[in-house]
Amino acid sequence: MKADRSLDNNEKSLQGMLFHSSDFKSSDFVAGDRRYRLFYLDTMIELDMVQEHIIRPLLISKDVSVREAVSILEYDETDLLSVAAKALVEGKTVLQIKGEANLYLLGTELKKERSVNIPVNERVLRGSNEALVENLNTNLNLMRKLTKTPDLVVKFYMLGRRSNTKIAVLYLRSLANEEVLKEFDYRITNIDIDYVEAPGFLQELIEDKKFSLFPKILVTERPDRVRSYLMDGKIAILTDGSPDSLIVPVSFWAFFQSPDDYQVGWLFGSALRFLRIVCFLIAISLPGAYVALVTFDPRLVPFEIALTLQSSMQYIAMPPVLEAITMLVILEILREATVRLASPIGQTIGVVGGIVIGTVVVESNLISNMMVIVVALTGIASFIIPSYEMSSAARLLTIPFIIMASIFGLIGMLLSFLLVLSHLARKNTMGIPYFYSMISRDTVKDTLFRGPIRNLKKRPKESMAQDETRIRGSRGSAE
Amino acid sequence: MIHLEKISLNQLFCLVILTQVGVHVLTIPFEESRHSGYDSWMSVFIGGVIVQAVIIIIYQLGKKYPDRPLPHYISAIAGKPLGSVLNFLFAVYFAESSLMVAVSYSDVINRWVLFETPWFVLIGVSLIIGVYIASSTLRSMATITQTIMVLFLICFIIIFISGMGKGDWRHFLPVGTHGLGSILKDTLPAFWAYAGYELLLYVFPFVKHRKKKDILITMSLANGFTTFFYLLISFIVTYNYSESQLNSIPEPMVFLLRKFNWPVVQSLDILFMTIWLSVTTVTVYVYLFLSARYLALVGGEERKNHTLLVWIIGIVCFSVGVWVSDRQWMYQFANYHNKATVIFTGILPIILFLVSMARGKVAGR
Known part of the structure; x- marks a missing residue:
């Protein structure tokens, strides 16, 4: 719909377009022989800006065009009411001069934002402390x-x-x-x-x-x-x-990289990386392996350790599978509760969960203390993975592994590993393979280990960059 | 879409090794020592050399048709009707090899690890995993194989340390007394153990390479590695058991592992056999994949639905596999399979090569 020359008609049409929202406002002022009307959503605009940069200059300079008068960067003109309505919603102020069928769209939006903070979910020891914000x-x-x-x-x-x-x-x-x-x-x-x-x-x-x-x-x-x-x-x-x-x-391996790896020197960085991958394996397979060991193949462990296992399970009524699953579910409940709880009460969970449940469950012979150790280790291991999504994936996989282990023993563990592996290998993202084997020459430098920066001359293959070379000269002096 | 179907030389290396080694590892060098006794390691070695010769022939054949896999160009060599029949026979042979591996390893597991699990469950589980992996692309299979290579290396180390126990070097002496005849006789069972390299017939055009020669070198390295691995096992076993002991131990490797005491793991054999399952799975899925690919080209048009074909083959294998739980049957089956292996992995590629040479000559005139 085209804008009308009449101010009132336009106001009515705009009001109709915004379905008579209560925050739609207009205001009139006169400068010289011109009569102006401003339309705006008063919840969306910065009042100071409108007063200082639109109204005041227009009142002072009477004979110049609007563009020359207002001191606002975001400036636009239109004769379409629909465009004006959209601009209003975005926080712009719409200005019209009586007798002209032209609308001026002026950027005056109110910016409510928090300042740049330090990262909360991905903390590092070295490196920048800026995090993205909502704006x-x-x-x-x-x-x-x-x-x-x-x-x-x-x-x-x-x-x-x-x-x-x-x-x-x-x-x-x-x-x-x-x-x-x-x-x-x-x-x-x-x-x-x-x-x-x-x-x-x-x-x-x-x-x-x-x-x-x-x-x-x-x-x-x-x-x-x-x-x-x-x-x-x-x-x-x-x-x-x-x-x-x-x-x-x-690719799969990106989820195990953390900015820290590249800050602490490659030897220690590699150790960290390796630790994370081992922890991923622990998180998905430790309870399963334990169940397989105690139910199927106690022959596998040395005699003395078998005796220790035996003594810890002596009075436990539940089968190891159930023990493991129960403990894991308890752990998940505790974790979820800590996330949801208001922070002052959060510590209670630590006491109730860690001390009360942990000790009492063992003392009452519901769950063997070996299993408590195994599950605690599994839980902690899963939190080491830098990506929250990946650590959830690991925790989700634990239970199928336990079930497979309880049916087929260690063979079941191996079968589940193969299944997960083949699931990984057939995945693509954006038409690019998701999983690269860790022993292929191109990827090993930044997957299992974090190679020295000087050796990371090529970009990782997984992004299929147009230009593969990353380092053209590693330093001034000759090697 | 970005082209994903090519595999790297590294992946080819892993694929070939892991397809070659399989259940045979447990029986080496029992079968090879029927005639040659403690000289069986020579049979194993000669077997490897023969295989190397066949690999060179397959490579030459592949080089003539570098842009197509065997099932595509087989009709160009043997003619349309015969080509289709050959494709079908290859498909059957591969399906059967896959079944053979699944059955024999399920048998091993049934005897050593999971005594009470029903037979059909064991067969079913090993085939399902194989089918699931084989129904994906060559590239994803190669990626999985590469990862399984790590597990294979763990097994390699386990074998290596367990063999360092108490033994006697005099078991080898005097070298070569069994005579060349009996040593050569035993290269035949050794040859069966090397089957798996014939996957080059299919894979050749899908390997990323700079020079064609690289493929031959990689294949030779892979075969060399397998030969070395088999030789190592023969040495270790002969070092530990004398000829008369060996005559009554059909699965010497398992006994060796059981005998070995390691303070961290009580019975290495269970650990080994568990991890080894992943290696035999490679053989299962590679053969299933090949079988489906050959079957896809039987008759005129190429059948596009690879996943469906693999599942059908898998189900057929399963229904046959459930019936061969009787060990007597299994021996007969193995007998037949061994003959087929010689034909399909040795004789047929050579004949195809000769015919293609002859055709080339005729066309050249």
């Missing part, structure tokens, strides 16, 4: 500041039929793989949904298949981590209103 522009600003190159491309998508959420996609033009970009673009432009809840919705919507045991998209709140992936030729997705960034495409 998209702030996040983009952080990213641009870290990556000062025109090569960094920011592309906006609007997603959500009813929420109009802005999504920014970042990548380095000279590195990101064209095929992957095309695939990604295809996937994201074909989403038609009411609103998106980032990162959860997006993650599931752009993934290849619905069923996947392991996370295939890396979520991070650290700008420095986002940058390191951009530099590998990956794509980062930022969503307005979410302090998390999604990284695609990543």
Whole structure:
């Protein structure tokens, strides 16, 4: 609908378009022989800005055009009411001069945001202490500041039929793989949904298949981590209103990398990396292995240890499978409770859970103390994995492993490993393989171990970057 | 989509080794020592050398048709109707090899580890895993194999340490007294143990390589590794058991492992056999995969539904496998299988190569 010359008519139409929202306001003022009217949503605008940069200059300079008078950067003109209505919702102020069928859209939106904080979920010992926030522009600003190159491309998508959420996609033009970009673009432009809840919705919507045991998209709140992936030729997705960034495409091993690995020297970094992978294996298989040992193959362990196991299980009525599953469920309940509880009460859980349940369960012969040790170790091991999604995946796998172990013993454990392995090996993300074997020459440097930076001359293969070389000269002096 | 079907030389290496080694490891060198006694290691070695010769022939054959796998170009060599029949026979042979491995290892597990688990469950489980993996792509199979290689190396180390026990070098002496005839006679059972390299017939065009020669080198390295591994086992066993002892131990490796006492793990044999299951699984799924690929090209058009084919083959194998729980049957089956192995992995590739040479000559004129 075209704008009308009459102020009142326009006000009425806009009011109709916004369905008579109560926060829709208008205000009049006169300067010289011009009569102005402002339309705005008073919940969305910055009052000072309107007063200082729109009304005051217009009152002072009477004969110049609006563009010359107002001191506002975000300036637009339109004669369409629908565009004006949309601008209102975004927090712009719409200005009209009586007798003109032209609307001026002036950016005056109110910015309510928290300041850049330290990361809460991904803490590191060395490295930057900035975390992404909910405001998209702030996040983009952080990213641009870290990556000062025109090569960094920011592309906006609007997603959500009813929420109009802005999504920014970042990548380095000279590195990101064209095929992957095309695939990604295809996937994201074909989403038609009411609103998106980032990162959860997006993650599931752009993934290849619905069923996947392991996370295939890396979520991070650290700008420095986002940058390191951009530099590998990956794509980062930022969503307005979410302090998390999604990284695609990543391989299985990316979930075991932490920024810390690259700060502490490669020997210790490798040790940390190795520890994490071992902990992942412990998290998924330790209770199962224990169940297999005590129910099927006590012959496998040396005699003395077998005796210790025997004595700890002597008076326990429950079969080891049930013991293990019960303990794991208790652990999960405790964990979930600690997340949900208000922080002052949180400590109670520690006492009730750790001390009361832990001791009493053993003293009352419900669960053997060996099993308590095993499950506690499993729980702690699962928390070492830097990615929350991956550690949940590990904890989810524990129980099927226990069940398989209780049916087939150690053979069952091996079979489950093979199944998980084949599940991993057939997964793709964005048309790129998800799992690379750790012993292939190209990947070993940054998977099981973290090789010396000087040796990481090539980008990881998994992102299929256009340019593979990362280091052209490692230092000034000759080797 | 990015092309994913190629495998690297590294992956080829792992695939070949792990397809070659399988259940035979437990029986080496029992079967090879029927005639040659403590000289069986020579039979094992000669077996490896013969296989190397066949690998070179297969490589030459592959080089003539570098862009297609065998089931595609078989009709170009043998003619359409015969090509289809050969494809079908290959498919049957591979399915049967897969079944053979699954059955014999289930038998081993049934006797040594899981005594009470019903037979059909063991067969079913090993085939289901095989089918699930074989129904994916060649690349993902190769990735899995590469990871299983780590487990194989663990087994290798276990075998190595367990063999260092008390033995006697005099078991080897005097070298070569059994005569060349009996040693050569025993290369035949050794040859069966090396089966698996024939996967090059299919895989050749899918290997990423700079020079064609690299493929031959990788294949030779893989075969060399397997030969070395088998030789090592023969040495270890002969070192530990004399000829008369060996005559009554059909699975010497298991006995060796059981005999060995390690303070951390009481009975290594169970651990070994558990991990070894992953290695035999490789053989199972590689053969299932090959079988489905050959079957896909029987008759005119290529059948696209690979997953379905694998499942069908798997189900057929399972229903046959359930019936061979009787060990008498199994021996007969093994007998027949061994003959088939010689034909399909040795004689047929050579004939195909000769025919393709002859055709090339005719066309050249």
